[in-house]
Amino acid sequence: MSTYLLISRHRGTAELLRAASAIGEPITTVVVGDRALADEVAAGGVTGVRRVPRADDTPVEAYAAGVASLVARAEPGAVLASDDAGGRALLGAVAAALVAPVLAEVTAVARTAHGISVTRAVAGGIATETRTFAGPIALALDVSRRRASERATPRGAPDAAGALGSDAPRSGASQPGRVGGAPDGNDAAATTPEPAATVEEVAVTPLSVTVLDDRPAERDGDLATASRIVAVGRGLRAKDDLGLIADLADALDAEIACSQPLSDWLGWLPSDRLVGVTGRHVAPDLYVVLGISGQPQHTEGTRGASTVVAVNSDPDCPYVREADYAVVGDLYAIVPELIAALETAGGRARAR
Amino acid sequence: MAVRARVGGGERGQQMSVVVAYAWAELPQDATVRSDGTVDWTAAKPALTPGDAAAIARGREAADALGTECIGLCAGGPSAGTPSATKAALARGVDRAVVVADAALTFAGATRLGMVLAAAIDRLGDVDLVLTGEGPGVSDAATAAAVLAGRLGWPLLSGVTSVTADASGTTVERIGDRRAQRLRVAGPAVLAVSDQAGQPAPPGMADVLAAATKPVGRLELSALRVPEVAPGTVTATAKAEPAARRGQVIDGADAAEAASRLLVALRGEGLLGEADR
Numbered sequence: 160m161s162t163y164l165l166i167s168r169h170r171g172t173a174e175l176l177r178a179a180s181a182i183g184e185p186i187t188t189v190v191v192g193d194r195a196l197a198d199e200v201a202a203g204g205v206t207g208v209r210r211v212p213r214a215d216d217t218p219v220e221a222y223a224a225g226v227a228s229l230v231a232r233a234e235p236g237a238v239l240a241s242d243d244a245g246g247r248a249l250l251g252a253v254a255a256a257l258v259a260p261v262l263a264e265v266t267a268v269a270r271t272a273h274g275i276s277v278t279r280a281v282a283g284g285i286a287t288e289t290r291t292f293a294g295p296i297a298l299a300l301d302v303s304r305r306r307a308s309e310r311a312t313p314r315g316a317p318d319a320a321g322a323l324g325s326d327a328p329r330s331g332a333s334q335p336g337r338v339g340g341a342p343d344g345n346d347a348a349a350t351t352p353e354p355a356a357t358v359e360e361v362a363v364t365p366l367s368v369t370v371l372d373d374r375p376a377e378r379d380g381d382l383a384t385a386s387r388i389v390a391v392g393r394g395l396r397a398k399d400d401l402g403l404i405a406d407l408a409d410a411l412d413a414e415i416a417c418s419q420p421l422s423d424w425l426g427w428l429p430s431d432r433l434v435g436v437t438g439r440h441v442a443p444d445l446y447v448v449l450g451i452s453g454q455p456q457h458t459e460g461t462r463g464a465s466t467v468v469a470v471n472s473d474p475d476c477p478y479v480r481e482a483d484y485a486v487v488g489d490l491y492a493i494v495p496e497l498i499a500a501l502e503t504a505g506g507r508a509r510a511r
Numbered sequence: 512m513a514v515r516a517r518v519g520g521g522e523r524g525q526q527m528s529v530v531v532a533y534a535w536a537e538l539p540q541d542a543t544v545r546s547d548g549t550v551d552w553t554a555a556k557p558a559l560t561p562g563d564a565a566a567i568a569r570g571r572e573a574a575d576a577l578g579t580e581c582i583g584l585c586a587g588g589p590s591a592g593t594p595s596a597t598k599a600a601l602a603r604g605v606d607r608a609v610v611v612a613d614a615a616l617t618f619a620g621a622t623r624l625g626m627v628l629a630a631a632i633d634r635l636g637d638v639d640l641v642l643t644g645e646g647p648g649v650s651d652a653a654t655a656a657a658v659l660a661g662r663l664g665w666p667l668l669s670g671v672t673s674v675t676a677d678a679s680g681t682t683v684e685r686i687g688d689r690r691a692q693r694l695r696v697a698g699p700a701v702l703a704v705s706d707q708a709g710q711p712a713p714p715g716m717a718d719v720l721a722a723a724t725k726p727v728g729r730l731e732l733s734a735l736r737v738p739e740v741a742p743g744t745v746t747a748t749a750k751a752e753p754a755a756r757r758g759q760v761i762d763g764a765d766a767a768e769a770a771s772r773l774l775v776a777l778r779g780e781g782l783l784g785e786a787d788r
Binding site for chain 1: 538539540542543544548549550552561620621622625626629651653654656657658659660661662664665666667668669670682686687688689690691692693694695696697698700706707710738740741742743744745746747748749750751753754756757758759760761762763764766767769770771773774776777780782783
């Protein structure tokens with residue numbers, strides 16, 4: 160049976176291809192989007208690409224019913240998509256059509272003697288579970304978590320498979336048995352690129368949903384979309400000191416978040432600022448942590464962060480080990496210096 | 512699969528109801544991981560999520576705008592049918608609650624849960640707007656909403672922060688993937704309401720008292736005839752390990768020097784804008 164990928168954007172394509180290749184079956188991709196995306200995927204070593212043209216004013220989700228019919232007719236053994244709004248909508252419709260189990264927050268996929276083995280985060284991410292399925296399955300891949308877990312080598316250097324970790328699919332990524340996400344983490348070296356697959360155009364009539372307005376989200380407090388976040392914990396001595404944190408957030412053009420004590424116990428910040436098992440799961444480019452020790456209840460919400468910077472006076476706290484950069488010192492001394500240095504450099508930081 | 516998409520942009524009839532599919536599930540904040548890697552849920556208490564509370568509030572508003580009723584629908588294990596569970600939804604504004612409470616649905620997978628909800632909505636009839644809660648802690652609920660929408664043949668829109676329903680359709684605002692959108696849906700839809708849609712005030716005493724008088728209907732799981740979904744075989748469980756990080760430590764004894772070193776490192780990674788150079 161074949162493996163189907165559902166792709167509607169560039170981000171996460173490489174991770175999806177690597178996960179699909181671990182299943183070891185021919186990969187067909189349904190691309191809902193423009194020809195450039197379809198061509199990019201076709202060059203990634205898949206067997207075939209079926210492109211569903213999408214109107215500019217119609218969201219991906221409107222094509223879910225039609226895509227589900229298309230995929231169900233092929234009777235795939237596995238269907239994968241990224242764990243985002245568009246991917247989930249497509250995947251859920253396919254799972255309904257196949258009456259197949261659908262799993263979210265998937266971090267690893269592998270072929271075993273008993274079927275397809277799937278590892279995913281459960282219970283808010285405090286644990287992982289691996290299940291093996293003999294029949295068809297639908298998998299929502301947590302791309303940000305997978306990307307963070309694949310960062311086994313210093314940034315900018317090739318990873319074990321020879322890729323630089325870009326969002327573009329790599330040639331040769333579809334090597335059967337090259338487990339980009341297998342539980343044992345094996346990953347063979349890249350081989351000779353395969354010729355690009357044929358792109359088949361498939362017309363799908365969307366449901367009646369129209370985009371009236373589409374604009375970049377402003378820095379509007381949405382932690383889920385923030386590219387930079389400054390999070391504060393019990394290292395903050397008084398509520399009035401939140402002004403210092405706000406100044407750093409302004410200097411970095413970042414959103415403010417917190418650990419559970421500051422929202423649920425002290426009420427210094429509203430609950431929608433909470434990051435952790437019971438709060439938001441975030442995936443910013445930069446996550447600056449001030450006065451938070453790094454217990455799993457909080458860190459579980461930050462696994463998708465690309466770079467973590469911790470400032471803490473305790474050299475033995477978990478975050479000193481679990482950050483990319485840990486400044487061991489008093490945040491009341493460090494933060495003003497950071498603000499001054501950022502402002503001296505000629506203005507506020509620009510979010511990428 | 513019962514496809515309930517409407518053809519064309521016909522007017523909504525007043526008999527068309529709004530359904531809020533809410534979850535009554537143990538939240539992970541009090542769960543722990545045993546030494547064998549399995550999750551211990553015994554200390555975790557079931558509750559409505561902030562996303563569900565927001566969904567009920569938006570559902571109430573939509574039903575009022577349409578002059579129709581707002582029905583709360585919940586599918587889950589036996590606790591979903593308890594008075595605590597139904598009153599939690601009734602006190603927040605639904606006109607009546609319908610529950611599918613069965614031990615077979617305890618920790619049921621997203622596909623089965625979504626299909627059960629779709630079958631229940633088919634039983635209710637005359638529904639063309641379904642809202643669900645979205646937010647931290649219950650990822651299977653978000654996936655179940657996608658299966659529900661797929662089973663109904665309706666679009667699913669996630670990250671919804673605002674819902675405006677009128678006689679000819681629904682206008683939705685949402686945030687996702689670092690973009691803010693406003694969309695118009697001409698037909699029926701499933702809307703996953705973000706917990707950032709604005710939290711309603713907690714129910715007051717009058718709401719709690721009124722909840723006790725509102726009707727609760729029950730649907731038997733066996734009567735819905737939802738196919739079984741293979742759950743797979745658990746082969747490994749483990750406590751989550753932290754992601755690999757660089758682990759570079761900077762001595763903060765000289766705060767100015769430490770700040771400078773940190774910013775040099777971050778600029779080197781391209782994490783700060785040109786204005787900072």
